[in-house]
Amino acid sequence: xxxxxxxxxxxxxxxxxxxxxxxxxxxxxxxxxxxxxxxxxxxxxxxxxxxxxxxxxxxxxxxxxxxxxxxxxxxxxxxxxxxxxxxxxxxxxxxxxxxxxxxxxxxxxxxxxxxxxxxxxxxxxxxxxxxxxxxxxxxxxxxxxxxxxxxxxxxxxxxxxxxxxxxxxxxxxxxxxxxxxxxxxxxxxxxxxxxxxxxxxxxxxxxxxxxxxxxxxxxxxxxxxxxxxxxxxxxxxxxxxxxxxxxxxxxxxxxxxxxxxxxxxxxxxxxxxxxxxxxxxxxxxxxxxxxxxxxxxxxxxxxxxxxxxxxxxxxxxxxxxxxxxxxxxxxxxxxxxxxxxxxxxxxxxxxxxxxxxxxxxxxxxxxxxxxxxxxxxxxxxxxxxxxxxxxxxxxxxxxxxxxxxxxxxxxxxxxxxxxxxxxxxxxxxxxxxxxxxxxxxxxxxxxxxxxxxxxxxxxxxx
Numbered sequence: 001x002x003x004x005x006x007x008x009x010x011x012x013x014x015x016x017x018x019x020x021x022x023x024x025x026x027x028x029x030x031x032x033x034x035x036x037x038x039x040x041x042x043x044x045x046x047x048x049x050x051x052x053x054x055x056x057x058x059x060x061x062x063x064x065x066x067x068x069x070x071x072x073x074x075x076x077x078x079x080x081x082x083x084x085x086x087x088x089x090x091x092x093x094x095x096x097x098x099x100x101x102x103x104x105x106x107x108x109x110x111x112x113x114x115x116x117x118x119x120x121x122x123x124x125x126x127x128x129x130x131x132x133x134x135x136x137x138x139x140x141x142x143x144x145x146x147x148x149x150x151x152x153x154x155x156x157x158x159x160x161x162x163x164x165x166x167x168x169x170x171x172x173x174x175x176x177x178x179x180x181x182x183x184x185x186x187x188x189x190x191x192x193x194x195x196x197x198x199x200x201x202x203x204x205x206x207x208x209x210x211x212x213x214x215x216x217x218x219x220x221x222x223x224x225x226x227x228x229x230x231x232x233x234x235x236x237x238x239x240x241x242x243x244x245x246x247x248x249x250x251x252x253x254x255x256x257x258x259x260x261x262x263x264x265x266x267x268x269x270x271x272x273x274x275x276x277x278x279x280x281x282x283x284x285x286x287x288x289x290x291x292x293x294x295x296x297x298x299x300x301x302x303x304x305x306x307x308x309x310x311x312x313x314x315x316x317x318x319x320x321x322x323x324x325x326x327x328x329x330x331x332x333x334x335x336x337x338x339x340x341x342x343x344x345x346x347x348x349x350x351x352x353x354x355x356x357x358x359x360x361x362x363x364x365x366x367x368x369x370x371x372x373x374x375x376x377x378x379x380x381x382x383x384x385x386x387x388x389x390x391x392x393x394x395x396x397x398x399x400x401x402x403x404x405x406x407x408x409x410x411x412x413x414x415x416x417x418x419x420x421x422x423x424x425x426x427x428x429x430x431x432x433x434x435x436x437x438x439x440x441x442x443x444x445x446x447x448x449x450x451x452x453x454x455x456x457x458x459x460x461x462x
Contacts, residue, residue, distance in 0.1 A: 035062035064132025067269035073399035080364035092401035098189035102170035108272035121156035143257035209234030220251035274354030282336035298357035307361035310352025
């Protein structure tokens, strides 16, 4: 672990980073045990540029991968101390100026230990972990809930579908940019986006805020008959028919399904992620207009650090980080297309996706008993109110809200997981997509999306 270093100005820090970070790594292959392998190399790019590539791969029969979340962004380095390898995971709330943060800061879907922590408001790819094995699916922000025992259809509030209920969550926030004389620009929350839209008189709908209990149920913690309910104060907000809501008492909510994921077989963990590697045009992906992420499109054809997860042609799972430094002349990172082309060429992929925008992506690996970090080592902690120095924290990096932890699978786990996998085996899916009868047929997108990856238990309970 590197020592912290302090700088009086950004210019001084940039000069140091150019000499310290902007250089190709030495190719190396490190066996971490139980099929877990770390490969490092430099990749030459056009225009005299390069990126450093860090690739963690493993066989799911020997090592497990799990998603972990924290309600507030935190330094992941402490959690990384307890695993052979750890990486940053998905998108999270990233603001410089705001009146507060949402109850859950990992954006859109978050499931941990079989419990839904946060709900999606848009259709998006999702990374799923079952019995330690990762897979990918195109997840529709729609499904069923049970409100006070009555089953109702729901859809994300930013979709075009019709349903009985509409979900609002942290994905509804809108981020603006404001020029700053010192930082260049800062991310500012549009405060109006943290509350639900106004409800017209006699709308026969109410907004109910719910907070997760100790189990899998959500309990109401706020009601608004006119709209304007604070989304950030609750784990999720449901706009629903008033006749199903007790305006003065407790209301209980159970999530029955989210797209093709169902309550009788929730994955161990799952999270909303970036575009699939199968996307034809990354710049046209709807994530680029998602204002909960930023004003700038995260998957425009520009070079920056990127991280992908994929399964190769022989069944090994990979986390691959293409490193870069903002402002560098030669070490900026890669475009989405360059990242996909690199994976397709070596080693090829069955499925894969970008985990997030990439500029907070990091890996931590236990090497010879010492924790070593890779990627985005340019991170500076800005001066606090009583300070005047920038602090280089290369190993800690930016505080984040989710991580992927890799652990060696024990012989006992292998036997249990093999039995579980056998019990979850399903017959082949029919080739035609099925429309959920609970959703409005006026919108073709109400039909379930094509399945990707190896999440064989998705769709149970239909």
